[in-house]
Amino acid sequence: xxxxxxPLRLGLIGPLPPPSGGMANQCRQLRDLLAAEGVSVDLVQVxxxxxxxxxxxxxxxxALFRLLPYLANLWRACGRNDVLHLMANSGWAxxxxxxxxxxxxxxxxxxxxxxxxxxxxxxxFAAAPRWVHATLxxxxxxxxxSGYLEAVFGAMGFKSVVIPNIINLDRFxxxxxxxxxxxxxxxxxxxxxxxxxxxxxxxxxAIILREFPRARITVAGSGPERGRLxxxxxxxxxxxxxxxxxxxxxxxxxxxxxxADLMLNPSTVDNMPISILEAFAxxxxxxxxxxxxxxYVARDGHSALLVAxxxxxxxxxxxxxxxxxxxxxxxxVAAGRDSAARCAWPEVRAQWLTEYRRLCRSDRGLxxx
Numbered sequence: 001x002x003x004x005x006x007p008l009r010l011g012l013i014g015p016l017p018p019p020s021g022g023m024a025n026q027c028r029q030l031r032d033l034l035a036a037e038g039v040s041v042d043l044v045q046v047x048x049x050x051x052x053x054x055x056x057x058x059x060x061x062x063a064l065f066r067l068l069p070y071l072a073n074l075w076r077a078c079g080r081n082d083v084l085h086l087m088a089n090s091g092w093a094x095x096x097x098x099x100x101x102x103x104x105x106x107x108x109x110x111x112x113x114x115x116x117x118x119x120x121x122x123x124x125f126a127a128a129p130r131w132v133h134a135t136l137x138x139x140x141x142x143x144x145x146s147g148y149l150e151a152v153f154g155a156m157g158f159k160s161v162v163i164p165n166i167i168n169l170d171r172f173x174x175x176x177x178x179x180x181x182x183x184x185x186x187x188x189x190x191x192x193x194x195x196x197x198x199x200x201x202x203x204x205x206a207i208i209l210r211e212f213p214r215a216r217i218t219v220a221g222s223g224p225e226r227g228r229l230x231x232x233x234x235x236x237x238x239x240x241x242x243x244x245x246x247x248x249x250x251x252x253x254x255x256x257x258x259x260a261d262l263m264l265n266p267s268t269v270d271n272m273p274i275s276i277l278e279a280f281a282x283x284x285x286x287x288x289x290x291x292x293x294x295x296y297v298a299r300d301g302h303s304a305l306l307v308a309x310x311x312x313x314x315x316x317x318x319x320x321x322x323x324x325x326x327x328x329x330x331x332x333v334a335a336g337r338d339s340a341a342r343c344a345w346p347e348v349r350a351q352w353l354t355e356y357r358r359l360c361r362s363d364r365g366l367x368x369x
Contacts, residue, residue, distance in 0.1 A: 008356055009040045011077040011110070013101050014087030015047040017220075020250045021191075022165075022274045023117055027087055028164055028250075033345050034352070040079055044073045046097045051262040068094060074101055078108035083359045084354075086139075088116045090124035099135045106138045111359040113141040115163075119271035121290050122152045140359050146272040148293030162349045167277040171254050174337060176282030183214035184261040184323055187284075189248075189275040192223030197289075199232055200266040203312035206236045208319055215241060217264075220256055222247040257282035262322055268309045270294050276304070277343055280336030285329050288319045303335035 012034075014027035024047070035041050048066065050056040055065035066277050077084065084105050088098040098114070105112035114136065118124065125132065133156070136142070142160040144150055152162045186205060190196035198219060205217045219229070219242065226244060233239040248256055257263075263279040267286035272293050280303065288294055291305035298304035305322065307314040322329050341347070 007024070007040055008039060008083070008353075008360075009042065009081045010034065011042045011044060011081035011084040012046045012087075013046065013077075013084060013097070014093060016043070016045055017250060020247060023087055025250050026117075026165055026274065029168065030085075030352075032216065033166070033349070037055065037349065039353075039356075040081075042077050044070070044077050044101075046070060046093075051196055063096070070097065071100060071104070074104050075108070078105055078110040081110065083356050084110055084112040086112055086114050088114050088118070089131060090118040090120045094124070094132070099132070102135050102138050106188070111140040113138040113143055113355060113359055115143045115145075115161060116149060116153070116160075117145060117271060119269045120275060121149055121271075122155075125152075125156055127328065141355060143355065146293035147296040161351075161355065163355070164272050164348060165272050165277060166345055166348050167274070167281050167340050167343045169281055169344045171342065172257060172278055172281035172287075172340075174281075174284070174333070175258050175260075181261055181323070182212065183216070184212055185259055186215065186217040186262045186264055186319070187256060187260040188219045188258060188264050188266070189221065189253075189256070189278070190265065190267060190273075191247075192219070192225040192244075193220040194225065195267060195269045196221075197266045197268050197310060198225065198229050200237065200289075200312045200315060201264045202232055202242065204230065204264065204266075204315035204319060205242070206238050207313065207316035208323070209241060210321065215239060216243065218243045218245055218256070218260075220245050220248045245338060253278060254282065257284050259283050262287065262319055264315060264319065265289065265294070266309070267291060267294075272297050277340050280340040283333045283337060285322045285332045286336065287315060289315075292359060297339070299335070303332060303339050305332070 012031055015024040017024045031041050031043055031148060050065050056060050058283050086101045122322040142158055143163050144160045145165045147162055150160050151163050188201045194199055209215055233242045263284050263286050267289055268291055268294040276286055276297055284302040288304055288306055289309040291309050300306040307318050
């Protein structure tokens with residue numbers, strides 16, 4: 001941070017773990033890293049615990065017990081900070097948290113940068129009423145974590161700046177190569193939800209087991225699909241080799257990658273999955289679908305092998321290539337590590353600080369593309 005400049009007062013709006021989702025982890029990490037740089041970070045938590053705690057059990061009205069304090073905290077944050085950084089997503093999260101933040105910031109004259117992170121941006125904004133677009137236009141800057149979302153918003157007439165997700169290379173260390181691996185450990189680190197299509201990874205793993213009968217797979221995530229996925233594993237005859245370990249705390253994620261030989265990412269909708277960056281940083285080769293923003297993060301044949309979605313045979317074939325070909329694995333791992341380095345804090349830090357300072361001095365209004 002430039003010591004000659006006055007201390008920056010930043011209002012950061014977003015979720016914190018638990019649960020340890022991608023946005024929550026990124027919000028906590030950004031808060032801590034900026035504070036270490038001397039930035040005064042004022043967090044407005046969108047998922048703060050209910051006060052009183054029993055309000056969380058009142059279905060239908062409990063949202064008010066969270067929303068009203070949130071709006072009050074937003075109002076106060078606008079009055080005591082130089083700039084606001086809003087982590088935004090699609091659906092109800094946009095309507096309940098993002099839109100009020102933009103309008104309150106506008107009303108109070110506080111510049112706000114919308115850091116949009118949802119992989120479903122195209123479908124959400126295409127179906128959204130006109131006032132949703134008008135709300136986004138009231139922001140002072142739009143930042144997205146990938147070239148994919150830059151293109152999505154550009155098609156809607158909004159100019160954005162690309163600032164990638166942060167990966168802490170101090171936490172993720174490249175694992176030592178294992179020669180002659182005949183009992184590979186595969187991992188999937190996505191929530192158990194339909195858009196992440198875990199069934200494709202399980203079907204691909206069933207094919208892999210034919211050649212590597214001692215292989216095993218860990219599915220690290222939680223969600224409503226768990227029962228159906230466990231039934232599918234039994235139906236495929238792979239249940240003894242599948243470990244549904246549930247959600248792994250962010251603190252324990254590096255150890256999961258350290259024990260993995262290959263990561264499968266079968267998602268059907270995605271933006272810039274931090275799980276791929278974590279695998280890159282850990283020296284774990286990646287086989288992923290080529291949907292959404294993934295090709296902007298992982299180059300097919302260079303840093304990962306990419307396949308079509310919902311194609312277990314193709315995913316298995318790519319995984320078997322990695323497991324059979326040490327030279328290919330080494331090449332993917334080296335390129336992945338280079339990609340992760342571009343998302344390390346020393347690289348991302350300067351981009352955020354530049355945008356914050358620029359917003360403090362700029363004219364109001366989001367630029368058109």
